[in-house]
Amino acid sequence: MFDWMKRSTAARDRVEDSLDDVRSYLGGAWLSRALGLTLGLYLLAALLVGWYWSQEPAAFPVQQQAQAAAEQAQRRLVNGYTTVETLKQVANTLLGKPGGYLSNDLAPPGLWLDNMPNWEYGVLVQVRDLSRALRKDFARSQTQSTEDPDLAKAEPRFNFDNKSWALPASEAEYAEGIQALERFQARLADPSEANARFYSRADNLNNWLGDVATRLGSLSQRLSASVGRVRLNTDAVESASAQAEQMAAEQRVKTPWLQIDNVFYEARGQAWALAHFLRAIEVDFADVLAKKNATVSLRQIIRELEAAQEPLWSPMVLNGSGYGVLANHSLVMANYISRANAAIIELRTLLSQG
Numbered sequence: 001m002f003d004w005m006k007r008s009t010a011a012r013d014r015v016e017d018s019l020d021d022v023r024s025y026l027g028g029a030w031l032s033r034a035l036g037l038t039l040g041l042y043l044l045a046a047l048l049v050g051w052y053w054s055q056e057p058a059a060f061p062v063q064q065q066a067q068a069a070a071e072q073a074q075r076r077l078v079n080g081y082t083t084v085e086t087l088k089q090v091a092n093t094l095l096g097k098p099g100g101y102l103s104n105d106l107a108p109p110g111l112w113l114d115n116m117p118n119w120e121y122g123v124l125v126q127v128r129d130l131s132r133a134l135r136k137d138f139a140r141s142q143t144q145s146t147e148d149p150d151l152a153k154a155e156p157r158f159n160f161d162n163k164s165w166a167l168p169a170s171e172a173e174y175a176e177g178i179q180a181l182e183r184f185q186a187r188l189a190d191p192s193e194a195n196a197r198f199y200s201r202a203d204n205l206n207n208w209l210g211d212v213a214t215r216l217g218s219l220s221q222r223l224s225a226s227v228g229r230v231r232l233n234t235d236a237v238e239s240a241s242a243q244a245e246q247m248a249a250e251q252r253v254k255t256p257w258l259q260i261d262n263v264f265y266e267a268r269g270q271a272w273a274l275a276h277f278l279r280a281i282e283v284d285f286a287d288v289l290a291k292k293n294a295t296v297s298l299r300q301i302i303r304e305l306e307a308a309q310e311p312l313w314s315p316m317v318l319n320g321s322g323y324g325v326l327a328n329h330s331l332v333m334a335n336y337i338s339r340a341n342a343a344i345i346e347l348r349t350l351l352s353q354g
Contacts (some may be wrong), residue, residue, distance in 0.1 A: 122269020
C-alpha cells in the first residue's frame with residue numbers, strides 16, 4: 001500500500017516538473033519573440049527614418065530669400081547682403097534639414113548613413129571657401145586694410161572639425177559662425193555703421209573663383225577615377241637630368257569600391273552649395289559682370305551645376321565602365337563638374353582681360 005502511494009506521489013511530482021519545464025520554456029520563448037519583434041520594429045523604423053534623412057534638401061530661390069530676410073529684419077537690401085544671406089542659409093541648411101547635422105552622429109540611424117554626411121562635407125567645403133573669401137577679399141578695400149572682426153570669428157568656426165560630437169560639438173561651432181555672419185550682415189545694412197563694407201570688384205571675384213576652380217578640378221579627377229585610369233605621373237618633381245624618364249612615368253588611379261558613392265555625394269554637395277553662391281554673386285556683382293560681358297558665362301556655370309542635381313533614380317551609385325551595359329553615375333557627374341570648371345576658367349579670363 002505504501003509503495004503504491006509512493007509511486008503516485010512520484011508520478012505527480014514528475015508531472016508537475018514537466019509542467020514547470022513547459023511553463024519555463026513558453027515564458028522564455030515569449031520573451032525571446034518579444035525581444036525579436038521589438039528589435040525588428042526598431043530596425044524597420046530606423047530604416048525608414050534613415051531613408052527620410054538621406055533626402056537631399058531642395059534648392060531655394062536666392063534673391064527672394066534675401067529680400068524676405070531683409071524685409072523681416074527691416075533692413076536695407078544693400079550690395080553684398082544677398083551673398084551673406086545665401087551663405088547663412090546654406091550653412092543653416094546643414095543644421096536644420098531633416099535629421100539635422102549627421103556627420104558626427106554616434107547612434108543609429110545617423111551612424112549607418114554615409115551618403116548624407118558626405119553631402120554635408122561637400123557643402124561645408126564651399127561654405128568654408130566663401131567665408132574665407134568674405135574675410136580675405138570681399139570685405140576689404142585693399143590688402144593692407146583691417147579685416148572685419150565678425151568675419152574673422154566666422155571663418156575659423158566653419159573650419160572646425162566636422163565630426164566632433166561634443167566639447168564642443170560641430171553644430172555649436174557652425175551656429176556661432178552663422179551668428180557672426182548675422183552680426184556682419186546687420187552692420188552692413190546699417191547706414192550708420194561705416195566699418196562694414198562689401199567690395200564687389202573683379203579682382204575679388206577672380207580670387208574666389210580661383211579657389212572654386214581648384215575644388216572642381218580635384219572633384220573631376222576623383223570622380224573620373226571611379227573606373228580606373230592609367231595616367232602620367234604629373235605630381236613627380238622634374239629635374240633637367242631625369243625629365244625624360246619622369247615624363248614617361250605612369251600610375252594607375254582608381255577610387256576604392258567603398259569610396260565611390262562618398263565621392264559622388266560630396267560632389268553633389270559642393271555643386272548644390274556652389275550653385276546658390278553663384279546665384280548670389282550674380283546679384284551682388286551684376287555691374288562687374290555686365291562690364292566684363294560675363295553674365296552669360298556665369299549663368300552657364302550655374303546651369304551646369306544645377307544639372308548635376310538631377311534626381312538619382314537608381315537605389316545605388318552605379319559604376320559601370322565608360323561604354324559598358326550599366327551606367328556610370330560618377331562619370332556623368334564628372335562631365336557636369338568638368339564643364340562647369342572649364343566655364344569658370346573662361347569667366348576668370350573675362351574678369352581679368354575682358
